[in-house]
Amino acid sequence: MDLKLKGRIALVTGSTSGIGAAIAQTLLEEGATVLVNGRDESRTAEAAEKLKAYGDAHAAAGDVSTAEGAQQVVEAARRVGEVDILVNNAGVFTPKPFFEITDDDWETMFKVNVMSGVRMSRLLAPGMKDRGWGRVVFIASESALNIPVEMVHYGMTKTAQLSVARGLAKTLSGTGVTVNSVLPGPTWSEGVEQFVREMAESEGISEQQMKEEFVPRNRPGSLIERFAEPAEVASLVAYVCSERASATTGAALRVDGGIVDTIA
Known part of the structure; x- marks a missing residue:
């Protein structure tokens, strides 16, 4: 199936390895130009160079968990062109018993996993709205629904992502910009x-x-x-980013291996 991504520019945060790198590769294989992001400039450049084997990849280094870093990434992206697709993938997890999670732990987890997507969406979605087409995807987790007892603070941030994504989808109603969450399971x-x-x-x-x-x-x-393998998650993300998914918005889409025991 042709996902009709040729000519589109995508930015995938946290894409130097793991699920993010797999998403970047899949979008490149579908013909999109992809901006690869990571905090470390040299590692980001190295990852982008490797991904050039699959298509038109560019480095956009910066720490999206900070306002300054997010702006830096957007400026790097705009040197390539206007971003049509934003995949908010940057995130961290740290197993820790609830009573040992400090205030700093809670705040750091929230800044990286939630505020990075909020900032990047605030910076890039208005342009998508003005152009009448865009895709914003939050990479959440089945932990948003099945809160893991070994890292409650992580589960909290993933639940928050679902709320942000749903609210942003409603904000962009009727504009041609879709906003969805994808919920991987253990990957x-x-x-x-x-x-x-x-x-x-x-x-x-x-x-x-x-x-x-x-x-x-x-x-x-x-x-x-x-x-699951990262490529299995990336396949769903690529579809959600595509022209084919134009009627899918405000959704929380699971690629969790069936862990969440509900039918809706």
């Missing part, structure tokens, strides 16, 4: 790999064994009974 990214490696070491088993056991043991509601 085999670099951060998750490190987390699983540490769990394996603490239990004295191999990383591969822990990888195979983690989802059935810790997320028993999963219907696929495994980690």
Whole structure:
């Protein structure tokens, strides 16, 4: 299926690795020009260079969890052109028992996971509205609905993203700009790999064994009974960013392996 992304310019925050890099690659393969973002300038440039194997990729370094960094990224993007597609993927997670989560932990998680998307949307969505076409996607998580007891502060930010996305979709009603959330389940990214490696070491088993056991043991509601691959998440995101998804807006779309046990 042709997603009709040729000629579109996309910015994917937090796209030097993991799900973000997979989204960037998939959009490039569909013909979009993609701005790759990360906090570190050299790492962002390196990631963009690698992604050039798949299409027209450019680096747009900056820390989108700060107002200054978000503005820096937008300025870099506009040197390439007007952004048609914004994927708010930048995020962090840190397992920590509730009573050990400090005020700084709560604030940092909120700044990175929520305020980055708020700022980037505020900077870029008005231009999409003026041009009569645009796509804004928030990469949330099934943890927005299934709050993980091992990182309540993370779950809180993912729930907040759903509220922001729904509210922004209503704000942009009838403009040709859609706003949606995508909710991945456990996905085999670099951060998750490190987390699983540490769990394996603490239990004295191999990383591969822990990888195979983690989802059935810790997320028993999963219907696929495994980690998803970043490319599987990216496929849904690419569709949501496309011309084909013009009637989908204000939605929370799950690519969670069936973990969320509801039919709506």
